[in-house]
Amino acid sequence: MEEARECLREGVLNHLNVLETEALVLSRQQKLCLQQQSRVDDLRITVEKLRAHRDQLKARAKTTMSLQQLKAETDQRNEERYEDDNSEEGCSRTGQSLLSLLMVRRTRVKDLLQAHHLIGGYDVTETRRGKGVSISIATAFEGLYLETYCLELDLSRAVRICRHNIPPFIPLEKLAQVHLQTDLIGFLSTLSSHLNAFAGRRQQICLIQEVLQDSVEVMESNMLFNSVVLMCTDSGESRKAMLFTLVYSDLSRYLPTKVTIDSEDKVLPSTPQWKKSQSLLLWTPAHAAFQALKMEGQIA
Structure with a gap:
């Protein structure tokens, strides 16, 4: 009888050991699967960010090429008009032609500034006699330009934000604490990412409601x-x-x-x-x- 009990006890213990081993193996496999899934999710997020960046670059490149083409056509027409004026009217209208040429060059500079803004630059204007700057940040989604937000920085002492029209739910103060004093470009880039992401989320809902x-x-x-x-x-x-x-x-x-x-x-x-x-x-x-x-x- 004792031998039977001993055999039964050993059998139960062996069975428990087998179950424990199988549970340990299963736990390791589940942990490995979770790690692999997390890695896959990280890679997908990276791919999505790269695709979004690619789409933005395509839209900016297309806009820049259109502006350059329009500017070239305008320059050609103005130069032809300038030559026609000189050949037909003579020297009496030289002053007016030169003035027209200067106006064309001024328009060209404005076009270049606009192109710089569209391809990702920031419109910066001096304020308060050089003691401050006003910065404009445009938002876009899928190649469509949406709202433009502005903020004014005081440069007289430490850099600080004096006025802005950034929506109150954008973490502007937190971003400023992290980047503003040491990395202005990083601050503007991060703020632009938040504003463009907000504009993109809102635009998606608008398109759902419309389409x-x-x-x-x-x-x-x-x-x-x-x-x-x-x-x-x-x-x-x-x-x-x-x-x-x-x-x-x-x-x-x-x-x-x-x-x-x-x-x-x-x-x-x-x-x-x-x-x-x-x-x-x-x-x-x-x-x-x-x-x-x-x-x-x-x-x-």
């Missing part, structure tokens, strides 16, 4: 557009309402960091089709993602 108003409804959104709730209808037989919550934890990005899908049908959001849609919203602007779902017939 997809019959299919997608904006249920909730705040002033910063970093938390948005959208609703649409599944086009399947169930015709269930689908609720999308887009959260933008990184305020310098116009793409969400988290997307959740809810429905009356608890199984529907976990289907492969809607899982793919959830992933699409993480790497594609909301209006473009929902437009793709509409074209594919996934939403009504």
Whole structure:
């Protein structure tokens, strides 16, 4: 009897050891999978930032080429007019022609300054007899230029912001504390990223309301557009309402960091089709993602 109990005890212990070993192996595998998934997410974010930067460069290059072409055509027409004036009117109109030429050159300088602004420079104007500067920052999304924001810096002592029209929900004071005194270009670049990301998030919602108003409804959104709730209808037989919550934890990005899908049908959001849609919203602007779902017939 004692031998049977001893054998049973050893068998139980061996079985527990096997279970413990399997649990340890499973835990390591899960940890490895999480690390790999985190690495994949980081790479996807990097790719998304590079793509956004590429699109901005393309838009700026296209705008610059258009301005240069327009400027060249204008210069050619003015030079031809100048030559015609000299040949037809003679020397009596030399003064007027020279004045016209100076006006053309002035216009050319203004065009170059505008081109500099469009390709990512900042319009800077001296104020208060050189003791301050006024800086303009333009915002754009998908090649469309939107609002321009301004701030005035006092340079008399330590650099400080005296006036601005930056929206109150942009962390201007925090950015100034980190960058303003030591890295003005870094401060302007970071501030521009926040403003452009805000403009991009807001523009996506505007496009949804304009283009997809019959299919997608904006249920909730705040002033910063970093938390948005959208609703649409599944086009399947169930015709269930689908609720999308887009959260933008990184305020310098116009793409969400988290997307959740809810429905009356608890199984529907976990289907492969809607899982793919959830992933699409993480790497594609909301209006473009929902437009793709509409074209594919996934939403009504």
